[in-house]
Amino acid sequence: MGYGEKRGDWYRGRYWIAPGVLRTVEDADGNTIRFTTKREAAKAANDLEAEVRKGTWKDTKAEKETFGSYVNRWYEAQDLAASTMQNYKRHIEEHLLPEFEDKAVADIQRTDIDTWEKKEKPLYAASSVKTWRGTLHLILSDAVDEGLRDSNPATKRRGRGKRAGRSRNRAPEKVVTDALGILLIAERASLLSGRDDEFVATVLKGYTGLRWGEIVGLEPKFARPEKVRVEWQLYELDSGELHHCPPKDDSYRDIDVPEWLSSLYLGHIARTKPKPCACHGRAHVFSGYGVANDSARRSGVKLVDVARHAGVSTGTVSNVLNRPDAVAEATRAKVESAIAELGYVRGASVGETAAHWRRNGYATWLFQPAATGWYPKKAPYEPHPVPLSADSWPGVPVRGRNASGRAEACWLPIARGLTPHGLRHTHKTVLEELGTPPKLMDERMGHEDGSVQARYTHITKGMRKRLMDGLTEQWEESLAARLALSPRSRVPTLDALLSVRR
Structure with missing residues (x-):
């Protein structure tokens, strides 16, 4: 009735x-x-x-209009940041359309959405499913505004149809490290890349909490004495394009840095003299690691050219680069002379170096091996320890043919499960440990607190100085601990820092 x-x-x-x-x-x-x-x-x-x-x-x-038809014109009507548009597109195409595409917008019921959510949860992280449901809620809210339906079935009703307790919201806690961990990971990443960029960048990230896109997009003019200005980021889209855009949530800010840290990155800029990239026309503090697309077909001195010029095998050249003590002095001198004459640059031997880091490549081949001591599974390769020669601590990565067979050691994990973003969590944890006022923490992290308490709290010079003193003390302690492990380092920048302490 x-x-x-x-x-x-x-x-x-x-x-x-x-x-x-x-x-x-x-x-x-x-x-x-x-x-x-x-x-x-x-x-x-x-x-x-x-x-x-x-x-x-x-x-x-x-x-009536189907969900597939409506969501297409809904997406076209949006005018948001490229990163947001990319995320919406991924949510819609990969998770919402397969379930709701042919359903009429007016016919989608709450039970349909709950059933879809139950199917997704065993396959994906709970936080991801929650995000996709949020996108669906947004789409259907606009459908309600257009009069296509009376109410939004994706609205969550608290405590209805769900098991009680907090356990359903539990997720693995983010892994963090300490000051010594930051230093050791930075050293290992630099040894893996064969240059100082990764050492300086990892330390900078660990002591400022910069987001990944912010550190990749950092320009020399914003890396100032005792202050880093966050004005832009380079956000990597699914297409591989690095999009030059404002920082997340428009979190423009100045980040105070201790004198030792500004000396570290200013010295790096002076040594590397960054040049504008071809893709954005801007100079950036840190350049990419690895080769640019199609660069293998470009001209340039390769390892085999050095071997031919010196009259030795490519294996001998590789040993000179990685294990110089294993090569006879006369042979080593001959190879080093060929390297100097030909202008061979290690890391660029197979082509032109990429202008910027790629998130996946950096995490896979540099950060994760440095933090865990293992290369992750990457088809066709299985997970395996980083092969090392043991001629100097903490070891030098062995490269080339039969690297594992020639290895004498491998690294122990420093922080298993740590990610580059985990350094941002690490910095926030350190700020808490040092008793930093919430207002100053939010400023450094690029967060916003709209509470009344935040309006009535203000940052003073004394707060800033105490934080800089605390970060400096942690850095000095980590250097002292590293010096106790070994007085020298194969990373030039770190070796210079250790020599001062010696």
Whole structure:
């Protein structure tokens, strides 16, 4: 039997078309009819229910717009940051369309969404499923505003149909490290790359909490004495394009840095003299690691050219670069002379170096091996320890043919499970440990606190100085601990720092 349902200051008619399936009384255009009294709404609903029983009722919703059609024009109407548009597109194409594409927007029920969510949860992280449901909620909210349906079925009802307790929201805690961990990981990453960029960048990230895109997009003019200005980021899209855009949530900010840290990155800039990249026309503090696309076909001195010029094998040249003590002095001198004459640059021997780091490449081949001592699984290779020669601590990565067979040692893990973003969590943890006021923490991290307490709290010079002193003390302690492990380092920048302490 039909009935009237109150909706604010009006009523809508509701009637049954099948067991468990309710419909709303609508006009010819599919819009809900708003009745002034409950009696009128119930009468209209009963009339339509009578048509259902007679078999003369027509399902007008069968001709309504499908989710697939609506979401396409919804997406086209958005004008958001490239990163947000990319995320929406991924959510829609990979998770929402496979389930809802052919359903009419007006027919999607809460139970349909809950069933879809149950299917997704065993396959993906709970936080990811929550994000996709949030996107669906946003889309259907706009559909409600357009009058395509009366309510949003993706709205979460607290405590309904869910197991009680907090365990369902549990997720693995983010791995963090300490000051010595930052230093050791930075040294290992630099040994893996064969240059200082990774050492300086890892230390800078660990002591400022810069986001990945912010450190990749850092320009020399914003790396200032005792301060780093966050003005831009390079955000990597799924297409591989690095998009030059404002920092996340427009979190423009100045980050105070201790004198020793500004000396570290300013010295790096002076040594490397960054040049504008071809893709953005801007100079950046840190350059990429690895070769640019198609660079193998470009001209340049290669390892084999050095071997031919010196009259030795490529294996001997590799030993001179990686294990010089294993090569006879006369042979080593001959190879080094060939390297100097030909202008061979290690790391660029197979082509032009890429202008910027790639998130996946950096994490896979530099950061994760440095933090865990293992290269991760990457087809066709299985996980395996970083092969090392043991001629100097902490070891030098062995490269080339049969590297594992020639290895004498491997690294122990420093922080198993740590990611580059984990250094941002590490920095926030250090700020808490040093008793940093919340207002100053939010400023450094690029977070915003809209509470009344935040409005009445202000940052003073004394707060900044105490934080810089605390970070400097941690750095000095980590250097002292590293010096106790070994007085020298194969990383030139770190070796210079250790020599001062010696």
